[in-house]
Amino acid sequence: MDVSATITRLFVYPIKSCAGVELPQATLTETGLEFDRAWMVVDEQGMFVTQRELPRMALVQPELKTFEMVLRAPGMLALHIALDKVEQPVQVTVWKDTVASYDMGDVAAQWFSDFLGKSLRLVRFNPDHRRLSSAQWTGDTEGLNQFSDGYAVLVVSEASLDGLNQRLTAAGEAEVGMQRFRPNIVLSGIDAHDEDRLDELLVTTAQGEARLRMVKPCPRCPIPNIDPRTALSTPTVGDMLQTYRQTAVVGGAVAFGMNAIVLDGVDFELRTGQAAAADYKFD
Structure with missing residues (x-):
């Protein structure tokens, strides 16, 4: 194949827009890595909220255990969320989609409201709901997500981050970490932004070959400007990306990383160190 790569890091973000969890292995599901964006914080109207409005969400750190998720944040007692329990069915909104979900109860709601200073609730995605990725990018293939x-x-890719950091340091700015960009899979062994040019990524697992199709460059909002350690925002990252990452295929938006959908490999275990390969995609 055209390129060979290695999975060097795996991340899930159990609660949308809160801190991520780095894992040595993760189960692949039809909606992505297990537990990724399975929960979400919403306002009183059921509308999703993110670091765009509430940057302190970056300080909410989940920990995944066998039967529960433990949430910690500065000045807060730990909140324990059972992985197998939900409460009231609700309808919530994420972007333009109305999604069937479950409210996680008053204790979780109070915890998030107290920490973030706004009346909020925590919800969990209803696994019976089918939320589809845009057919504009997936074509005839259904791409599911939570x-x-x-x-x-x-x-x-690691090389993409290295390229950004080289530009930042040359401009007298500090390097930034991969967590700013909230990837699920980090690859080594390919050139900077080669992920933009790949077709299907084939990952060799113990259970067989998992297949992911690269479908859309990831347009970037201001979240990469937020330092995940402090929740403070400066325009440094976004300003630098503007100088070299405007991408015509997404209307000239700044893009960094590649969105993918799952074709094969549901229930396979992805692990760091696994080999991956792909061919370049030519239009």
Whole structure:
């Protein structure tokens, strides 16, 4: 095949727009990595909220355990969320989609409201609901996701981050970490932004070959400007990306990383160190 790569890091973001969890292995599901964006914070109208409006969401750190998720945040007692329990069925909105979900109860709602200073609730995606990625990008293939911005998996290469950091340091700015870009799969062994040019990513797992199709460059909002350690925002990252990452296929938006959908490999285990391969996609 045209390129060979290695999975070097795996991340899930159990609660949309809160901190991620780095894992040595993760189960692939039809909606992406297991537990990725399975929960979401909504306002009183059921509309999703993110770091765009509430940057302190970056400080909410989940920990996944065998039977529960434990949430920690500065100045807050730990909140324990059972992985197998939900409460009231509700309808919520993420972007333009109305999604069947479950409210996680008053204790979780109070915890998020107290920490973020706004009346909020925590909801969980209803696994019976089928939320489809945009057919404009997936074509005849159905791409499913939960509460992500629209696609099952985000892939970024180490070389892409290295290229950004080289530009930042040359301009007298500090390097930034991969967590700013919230990928699920990080690859080594390919050139900077080669992920933009790949067709299907084939990952060799113990159960067989998993297949992910790269479908859309990831347009970037201001979230990469937010330092995940402090929740403070400066325009440095976005300003630098503007100088070299405007991408015509997404209307000239700044893009960094590639969105993908799951074709094969549901229930397979992805692990760091696994080999991946792909061919270039030529229009």
